[in-house]
Amino acid sequence: MLRLHHDEHAHGNGSASHVRPAQRYVVPGLQNLGNTCFFNAILQALAAVGSFPQYLDEVVEESEERGKHIPFTRALRDCIHDLTPVPSEAGSPSAVVPKRLNQELCTKLASFRGNKQQDSQELLQFLINIVNDEQKRCARSDGGLKDLFPSSLAPFSGSISDLCFEDALEERRWNPLYGLQVDLLQCSGCARYRPMTNRRFLDVSLSFGDAVDSKKPITLWDCLRMYTAPEVISGVECTYCTANQELMLKRRDCKQLELEYATTGAMETELEVHQIKEDIYTLENLLAGDAESLYQLEISDSRCRALRDRYKRLQFSRCPDVFCFHFNRKVFHYSGHARKLDTHVVFPIELDMSPFCRYEQSSHENGRPLDAGMNDTRRHLVYELVAVILHHGNERYGHFTAFRRVRATRQWFFISDDNVREAREDEVLSSCAYMLFYERKYRRRSATAKTNGHDKRAPGNGKPLSDEESEDEEAALARVPDESSLR
Numbered sequence: 442m443l444r445l446h447h448d449e450h451a452h453g454n455g456s457a458s459h460v461r462p463a464q465r466y467v468v469p470g471l472q473n474l475g476n477t478c479f480f481n482a483i484l485q486a487l488a489a490v491g492s493f494p495q496y497l498d499e500v501v502e503e504s505e506e507r508g509k510h511i512p513f514t515r516a517l518r519d520c521i522h523d524l525t526p527v528p529s530e531a532g533s534p535s536a537v538v539p540k541r542l543n544q545e546l547c548t549k550l551a552s553f554r555g556n557k558q559q560d561s562q563e564l565l566q567f568l569i570n571i572v573n574d575e576q577k578r579c580a581r582s583d584g585g586l587k588d589l590f591p592s593s594l595a596p597f598s599g600s601i602s603d604l605c606f607e608d609a610l611e612e613r614r615w616n617p618l619y620g621l622q623v624d625l626l627q628c629s630g631c632a633r634y635r636p637m638t639n640r641r642f643l644d645v646s647l648s649f650g651d652a653v654d655s656k657k658p659i660t661l662w663d664c665l666r667m668y669t670a671p672e673v674i675s676g677v678e679c680t681y682c683t684a685n686q687e688l689m690l691k692r693r694d695c696k697q698l699e700l701e702y703a704t705t706g707a708m709e710t711e712l713e714v715h716q717i718k719e720d721i722y723t724l725e726n727l728l729a730g731d732a733e734s735l736y737q738l739e740i741s742d743s744r745c746r747a748l749r750d751r752y753k754r755l756q757f758s759r760c761p762d763v764f765c766f767h768f769n770r771k772v773f774h775y776s777g778h779a780r781k782l783d784t785h786v787v788f789p790i791e792l793d794m795s796p797f798c799r800y801e802q803s804s805h806e807n808g809r810p811l812d813a814g815m816n817d818t819r820r821h822l823v824y825e826l827v828a829v830i831l832h833h834g835n836e837r838y839g840h841f842t843a844f845r846r847v848r849a850t851r852q853w854f855f856i857s858d859d860n861v862r863e864a865r866e867d868e869v870l871s872s873c874a875y876m877l878f879y880e881r882k883y884r885r886r887s888a889t890a891k892t893n894g895h896d897k898r899a900p901g902n903g904k905p906l907s908d909e910e911s912e913d914e915e916a917a918l919a920r921v922p923d924e925s926s927l928r
Contacts, residue, residue, distance in 0.1 A: 470859035536859035621759035682747035824879035
């Protein structure tokens with residue numbers, strides 16, 4: 442390759458021609474400390490996620506400001522930074538030895554002592570839980586009721602204090618791997634959704650469905666559609682339909698009473714008419730108002746109970762900056778024996794998650810990239826593949842490896858502990874994936890931030906923005922539909 446330096450200019454025509462080769466990188470490997478391939482594969486995947494090291498930096502910085510000791514998070518942060526790609530001109534880097542991090546992990550979790558084979562997906566859960574526990578130490582200390590009541594009430598107030606810690610934690614740092622999902626219940630009669638609460642998730646475990654016994658490949662898109670596919674729940678009372686039924690009966694009864702009063706002129710009948718008109722007015726206001734108020738309505742008339750089929754569907758109400766997908770490759774035979782599925786999953790480099798959120802359905806159904814003209818709301822739901830974890834072996838034992846992408850140069854590397862080589866993109870896409878890591882393509886200013894002011898259950902994902910940027914941020918958060926907004 443021809444390399445032209447600053448002092449190598451062409452002066453023949455008076456114009457300088459300066460050519461620089463494209464920058465290339467190499468990735469450090471990790472030394473195996475004894476059956477720690479599962480550990481090394483997860484570390485390489487997390488190092489490939491640009492927002493995760495930034496999140497760890499912020500947590501460590503906050504701990505230093507508050508004088509808190511978080512040894513595991515600090516060791517994890519240092520190890521992730523040691524795995525940063527280096528320019529190829531510097532030569533192949535030495536393998537990183539994660540001894541301190543491994544020691545901290547064994548100190549926290551007895552199950553990881555003794556160099557036993559473990560699972561990468563389970564390890565990811567443990568790693569993040571430990572970081573969360575240490576992160577709580579950095580949150581603003583709140584004694585809850587302990588500050589108001591005698592020490593004898595301390596055991597009682599402990600749970601309240603824990604809730605204060607959780608609230609303080611959610612308002613400060615939000616792990617880029619965390620998202621929120623919700624089970625939506627839609628009535629088949631009125632098409633309204635019943636309000637549900639969000640729940641947090643770290644990774645998404647996907648099954649193969651009927652493709653378990655098929656030799657045909659299955660796509661990630663198919664797995665996600667199965668994961669979010671609606672199921673029918675029969676015989677569920679719909680509050681809105683019940684209230685409508687009650688309103689219809691009240692109106693009918695009111696007409697009958699008015700006819701009766703016109704005939705008899707009885708005072709009791711007139712009072713009944715006034716009462717039933719008040720009930721009608723109340724029902725009309727409730728049906729036109731807030732859905733939460735409707736759920737406070739008590740209807741004793743059994744004739745009004747409207748039992749309907751409900752469509753239950755899981756959707757992502759708040760997409761994380763990093764989607765981690767885990768394929769359930771270990772299944773149990775009816776005989777009681779386990780076996781590993783080697784079903785190939787076809788997955789894309791670029792993934793649009795908008796069809797699985799509370800947005801207008803995508804115009805395509807095959808997971809292909811959206812065109813450049815997509816609106817700003819949807820563009821925040823486009824993700825790029827950054828890491829793949831593989832498992833080689835059977836259901837009892839095996840070896841974990843990883844593919845990792847360098848974002849700056851779009852290079853891919855295959856990593857097996859301390860053995861690292863560059864890989865082609867088609868090699869990555871043809872691999873039998875165990876875990877996939879997708880990172881948001883259009884990143885905001887920061888991967889961690891305070892919670893969104895309009896929904897404390899749905900943390901935001903960037904530092905304070907301008908008014909225009911805040912609108913984009915707000916639009917990028919998937920919304921659970923409000924029951925009162927669908928008629």
